[in-house]
Amino acid sequence: MxxxxxxxxxxxxxxxxxxxxxxxxxxxxxxxxxxxxxxxxxxxxxxxxxxxxxxxxxxxxxxxxxxxxxxxxxxxxxxxxxxxxxxxxxxxxxxxxxxxxxxxxxxxxxxxxxxxxxxxxxxxxxxxxxxxxxxxxxxxxxxxxxxxxxHPCQGLADAVTITERLGTTTARPFCLTWAWHPKALPLAVPHSALLAAAHLGMEVRLACPPGYEPDSETLAKVKELAVGGGGGLEIFHDQAAAIKGAQVVYAKSWASIARWGDAEAEKAARKELRGWQVTGRAMETTAEGFFMHCLPVRRNVVVADEVLDGPACAVYDEAENxxxxxxxxxxxxxxx
Amino acid sequence: MxxxxxxxxxxxxxxxxxxxxxxxxxxxxxxxxxxxxxxxxxxxxxxxxxxxxxxxxxxxxxxxxxxxxxxxxxxxxxxxxxxxxxxxxxxxxxxxxxxxxxxxxxxxxxxxxxxxxxxxxxxxxxxxxxxxxxxxxxxxxxxxxxxxxxHPCQGLADAVTITERLGTTTARPFCLTWAWHPKALPLAVPHSALLAAAHLGMEVRLACPPGYEPDSETLAKVKELAVGGGGGLEIFHDQAAAIKGAQVVYAKSWASIARWGDAEAEKAARKELRGWQVTGRAMETTAEGFFMHCLPVRRNVVVADEVLDGPACAVYDEAENxxxxxxxxxxxxxxx
Amino acid sequence: MxxxxxxxxxxxxxxxxxxxxxxxxxxxxxxxxxxxxxxxxxxxxxxxxxxxxxxxxxxxxxxxxxxxxxxxxxxxxxxxxxxxxxxxxxxxxxxxxxxxxxxxxxxxxxxxxxxxxxxxxxxxxxxxxxxxxxxxxxxxxxxxxxxxxxHPCQGLADAVTITERLGTTTARPFCLTWAWHPKALPLAVPHSALLAAAHLGMEVRLACPPGYEPDSETLAKVKELAVGGGGGLEIFHDQAAAIKGAQVVYAKSWASIARWGDAEAEKAARKELRGWQVTGRAMETTAEGFFMHCLPVRRNVVVADEVLDGPACAVYDEAENxxxxxxxxxxxxxxx
Structure with a gap:
């Protein structure tokens, strides 16, 4: 086709x-x-x-x-x-x-x-x-x-990156995790990353603090596509649990829909969430997983230096793809 | 030549x-x-x-x-x-x-x-x-x-558009009409449109409120060229009379030279002139005339939707030309 | 090589x-x-x-x-x-x-x-x-x-310009002179111009008011290169003396390192220095020298009209090069 x-x-x-x-x-x-x-x-x-x-x-x-x-x-x-x-x-x-x-x-x-x-x-x-x-x-x-x-071109590049690294993708664990960031960011990249993994039939794990779930219609589509391709969708509010055993860890920050456009409320809500950062220790719990991000990325905020500078980093491949x-x-x- | x-x-x-x-x-x-x-x-x-x-x-x-x-x-x-x-x-x-x-x-x-x-x-x-x-x-x-x-490239594109639609242009009625617009705009496009029609030997009609006549030296040149090519130049202060029987209706807003650079005076002067808009009804009085504008155009201000979206609209051809x-x-x- | x-x-x-x-x-x-x-x-x-x-x-x-x-x-x-x-x-x-x-x-x-x-x-x-x-x-x-x-691309273009005009450059007198200018400007162009002349083995003359000497490490490098190529470096605080007999006169304004970033102090310091301008009369004292500047140049401030518009002007060649x-x-x- x-x-x-x-x-x-x-x-x-x-x-x-x-x-x-x-x-x-x-x-x-x-x-x-x-x-x-x-x-x-x-x-x-x-x-x-x-x-x-x-x-x-x-x-x-x-x-x-x-x-x-x-x-x-x-x-x-x-x-x-x-x-x-x-x-x-x-x-x-x-x-x-x-x-x-x-x-x-x-x-x-x-x-x-x-x-x-x-x-x-x-x-x-x-x-x-x-x-x-x-x-x-x-x-x-x-x-x-x-x-x-x-951001479908990013999502497609992400799918290319995952495919070239994993080969078969059906039912492989893919984790998209929310990350703390000083600003309220758009939802386009997380949506397209979830849809990309769903199209690949992966076991999609979405990790985010309560209230940070993306667009519900998009999530329904992710579930439909993932299940249709032999995978599924699960939502976690515990980052460590979601990352454990994953073969792909994709980090991204985004704003909560409930506080969309209210920068002050968003800032207050995420005050306690600085712990949502992908560290080298977290990556050690994966199944030899690799790290993805669409870039630009804030070092030591969204992800630690040791991950970006280490062998599990796939962000430059993503950019090239x-x-x-x-x-x-x-x-x-x-x-x- | x-x-x-x-x-x-x-x-x-x-x-x-x-x-x-x-x-x-x-x-x-x-x-x-x-x-x-x-x-x-x-x-x-x-x-x-x-x-x-x-x-x-x-x-x-x-x-x-x-x-x-x-x-x-x-x-x-x-x-x-x-x-x-x-x-x-x-x-x-x-x-x-x-x-x-x-x-x-x-x-x-x-x-x-x-x-x-x-x-x-x-x-x-x-x-x-x-x-x-x-x-x-x-x-x-x-x-x-x-x-x-x-704006001679626009003027030349206009002349191309007129020529490809009318074939022979000598002594055909061309009407450039002033239009109301919230801002005071330059004279380059109306000058070049008038000169283009004059070069084609058309019967050039300029419709504008009193005091909105373009540069006098340019108008003299328009008359000389139009007459030399078998046409002429006539100035109207009544939009309907100028449009009636025209084969081309070209709308454009411009500032008055008398109030050049005085935005407040210009605004006050045109307060009563919102009626200067090209409507579908006015186009019905033409001799199967078509509508021109250099773009960008303010819909339902300079020209009504029904003209731009109708069969007499030549603005996309002008842009392509x-x-x-x-x-x-x-x-x-x-x-x- | x-x-x-x-x-x-x-x-x-x-x-x-x-x-x-x-x-x-x-x-x-x-x-x-x-x-x-x-x-x-x-x-x-x-x-x-x-x-x-x-x-x-x-x-x-x-x-x-x-x-x-x-x-x-x-x-x-x-x-x-x-x-x-x-x-x-x-x-x-x-x-x-x-x-x-x-x-x-x-x-x-x-x-x-x-x-x-x-x-x-x-x-x-x-x-x-x-x-x-x-x-x-x-x-x-x-x-x-x-x-x-x-600004090494400018410096190389300058070296090309000098070479195509002089042929042999060894020990030929090259004068870089500071010029008055209303603003405090960077040092990149004077550094690269000095280094270019030094690489060509020229007798490099630097003319500037006391306190306007460029970076000392760069000057040491200029001296080393110039001497190594058969030329030398001499610093003048008298513009006329430096220009006299030169075959190349390169004008440029720059800020003093001592007042770097202090616009007010810089402005005060150069109040008495408006005389540092290259004039036609100064060019007459050269050995049929030609005039260089990287452009943009302030006319009748850094250099007089008669120099830029005269036959000794090489600035357009520099730009082309x-x-x-x-x-x-x-x-x-x-x-x-």
Whole structure:
């Protein structure tokens, strides 16, 4: 089975067969196999938020496929966008997403968009207005470079990393653990990491303090996919218990949905949670597990130096695999 | 006749034959004809102001011609420039345009520059100091990506759009109408749109409230060109009368020269003018006319949704034609 | 002898033979000789500070060698970096240079970095923490695009300019003169200019007001290299005496190390020093000398109009030679 969708918006939208197809393509490319060329094709990569890895890896991925990426910084290069249907635009917004999307689809062969949550209301953020509006209005494929709900290119790179290290993944224990962090962070990466492990049919363990459970609909999807693939989903409130025996330990901090957008309440709530850090001692309790994180990572806060600098660290592979994963996605959706 | 000038600064500077030559080239390129290659040629596109369509369309145009564009954001990438001859530079400016231009002409094969008006004095703005200084000091061709006086690449794209829709343009009724907008906007687009229609020998109708007439010297040039090409120029203060029977309706808002730079006075003056909006009903009075706007456009302020979303809307063609028009310009001035 | 180092961090680190090898390569390229191709190679050029010439010339140099440069603006594109070993990152920094460097070396074939001094303490600035940390952590070559201590690409371009104008350089009089300027500027350019002339075995004259001597260790290195090459180093506090009979006059302003980071004290100290400007009359006392400056330059402050606009001006050649010098460096370190 190939990848049959026009867009690449979130791992929750695709069948596990499709994700495995993309993983295979990424590993083929990494082994030197030439993917179908994107010569003459242009991707516009639109950033509503800052980025290092994503900016570089999309440019390099298009380059290696023979095409090219044009980067657009929405803050300075784009006009303030309107998303409401029928709006009377006499206020702050000066271009409707309809025009932006319909002009861009005359200019380029695909759009990639990064738009973080606004942190005002989870109900609003989970609708992913920006990327879903572009996907609705543009006639060319749209790729998600991180929205409020998902970071599917990261998730796919994570799946590639796990596959290349473990081979068979069915029913293998994968632990995603929440970590303390001074700031309230988005849910996109944990969502896509959970979905990636679920697509691989792993025994997914989610470790977080009570009240830090991710989006419930996403969790239901994770369970459905994991069970369907021969694994399952279990939620732990005890980090040590969740890490013990795991073959993959993925650390990430995120904000609680209950306090979404309330920075003060969030700060107070996590005051006692500084212990949620992955240490070398914790890693010793795993089944020769390796450590994952999407980067950037705060050393000695989210994870101890000895883990990042030790042999179990897979974070640089994950970062490199962004390129191979994105080449697979780009060749599947742009190269059609 | 070919295009014989070194620079492309404003439609007012060229003969109608030259503009027709460029329109022909643009339409050739759009139909798939290969223009002379710019392989090995580099354009530096320098932005003193933000841009989406222009940034993308210049990069893509250079790309399709086999060359490449390097983008420079003057605000962050350039040092504050001095333009005065003989200045003792012990103040805020740290690089003279002489050095900037003379270094850039060692680095690249052409310069494209966007520099909006400062909105302090119309007399000062109409001199287009930034782009005229670069054109004077640099030995390579300079292309105007929008100055205070003109946006000739937009104007040329408009002329391409009109030509491909109407075929013969001589004495056909073209209406440029002022529109209400919350902000005081520049005159470059209306100037170049009027000049484009004049070069095509159209019967040019300018509709605006009293006191909103554009630059008088430019209007004189519009009249001279339009009459010379078999058309004419008429000024209306009644929008409905100007739109009635037109084959092209081009909407755009701009500030009045009499209140140039006085945002408060401008705001007060246009309080009663919100009726200046192009509606579906107004379009029904045209001679099967189509609607144009340079974008970004404020929906239901400058033009109603039903026009933009209806069959008479040509704004996406205009945006696409930026690429073909600029390819014609670049191949004419850089490829010499 | 070829260039045998992995990195290109400062002219003080290399043997004069190596610098001569690079000058030869640059002049070969300028004369049309094809340097070894960098096809398929990517350079990430990371800017912690603004730049015009450097941004353009690195992109163009990579382009001409068949490779490509990706530009990264550290302020907006990069996360705030941590440089301290063992830091507990619960403050403002969110990515350690270890991760940044180790990810970048998976993505690209070389790094170029611009990081100006912080102007808090000279002892701290002279350690060049940013570029030295990247050079330590990354496995790919690192090129200095200007640090606190050196601007070696400028210095090499200067050496190319001197060589192409003078031919033999041994024992020829080269004068670097301090100039008045409203701001306290870094030492990188004067350091690299002195080292460039020293590598060429010139009779190096440093003219500056008392207390404006550059870094003492760098001066010792300049003396050692100059003497080793058949020249020498002499320090003047009288600008006219230093310029008289020189074949090269290089003007540049810089801050005094004694008042490093104290803008007020620096301003007061240079109040009486506005006479330190290179004029046409001063140039008449040279031995048909030519005038150099790295640009941007403040006209009629650092140097008079008549010098920049006259036949003795070499500043545009210097700027152009940045491209050829950087092609030599890139082909030597990236193309290995």
């Amino acid at each position: 190939a990848f049959v969708h026009r867009d690449f918006l979130g791992l929750a939208d695709y069948a596990s067969d499709e994700i495995r197809f993309l993983i295979g393509r990424a590993l083929d490319a990494k082994r030197g196999k030439r993917l179908p060329s994107l010569a003459g094709k242009t991707l516009a990569a639109i950033f509503f938020n800052p980025s290092l890895r994503t900016r570089l890896s999309f440019q390099i991925a298009m380059d290696r496929l023979g095409g090219r990426a044009i980067l657009v910084n929405a803050g300075s290069d784009l006009w303030a966008l309107e998303f409401d249907e029928g709006a009377v635009m006499d206020g702050a917004t000066s271009e409707h997403v309809k025009e932006a999307a319909r002009v861009l689809d005359r200019y380029v062969d695909a759009l990639a968009i990064r738009a973080f949550p606004m942190f005002r209301s989870w109900d609003q953020d989970r609708g992913d207005t920006v990327i879903r509006s572009f996907a609705r209005e543009a006639r060319v494929p749209v790729i998600n470079m991180e929205s409020a709900m998902e 962004r390129i191979w994963a994105q080449m697979a996605v780009l060749s599947a959706v742009v190269g059609r | 070919a295009f014989v000038h070194r620079d492309f600064l404003g439609l007012a500077d060229y003969a109608s034959d030259e503009i027709r030559f460029l329109i022909g080239r643009a339409l050739d390129a759009k139909r798939g004809k290969r223009l002379p290659s710019l392989a090995g040629k580099t354009l530096a596109a320098i932005f003193f102001n933000p841009s989406l369509r222009t940034r993308l369309s210049f990069q893509i145009a250079m790309d399709r011609l086999g060359g490449r564009a390097i983008l420079v954001n003057a605000g962050s990438d350039l040092w504050a420039l001095e333009f005065d001859e003989g200045a003792v530079m012990d103040g805020a400016t740290s690089e003279h345009v002489k050095e900037a231009a003379r270094v850039l002409d060692r680095y690249v094969d052409a310069l494209a520059i966007r520099a909006f008006p400062m909105f302090r004095s119309w007399d000062q703005d109409r001199g287009d100091t930034v782009i005229r200084s670069f054109a004077r000091e640099a030995r390579v061709p300079v292309i105007n990506m929008e100055s205070a006086m003109e 930026r690429i073909w028009a600029q390819m014609a310009v670049l191949s004419a001035v850089v490829g010499r | 070829a260039f045998v180092h992995r990195d290109f961090l400062g002219l003080a680190d290399y043997a004069s033979d190596e610098i001569r090898f690079l000058i030869g390569r640059a002049l070969d390229a300028k004369r049309g000789k094809r340097l070894p191709s960098l096809a398929g190679k990517t350079l990430a050029a990371i800017f912690f500070n603004p730049s015009l010439r450097t941004r353009l010339s690195f992109q163009i140099a990579m382009d001409r060698l068949g490779g490509r440069a990706i530009l990264v603006n550290a302020g907006s594109d990069l996360w705030a970096l941590e440089f301290d070993e063992g830091a507990v990152m619960d403050g403002a920094t969110s990515e350690h240079v270890k991760e940044a460097a180790r990810v970048l070396d998976r993505y690209v074939d070389a790094l170029a970095i611009r990081a100006f001094p912080m102007f808090r303490s000279w002892d701290q600035d002279r350690g060049d923490t940013v570029i030295r940390s990247f050079a330590r952590e990354a496995r790919v070559p690192v090129i200095n695009m200007e640090s606190a201590m050196e 940045r491209i050829w010098a950087q092609m030599a460096v890139l082909s030597a370190v990236v193309g290995r």
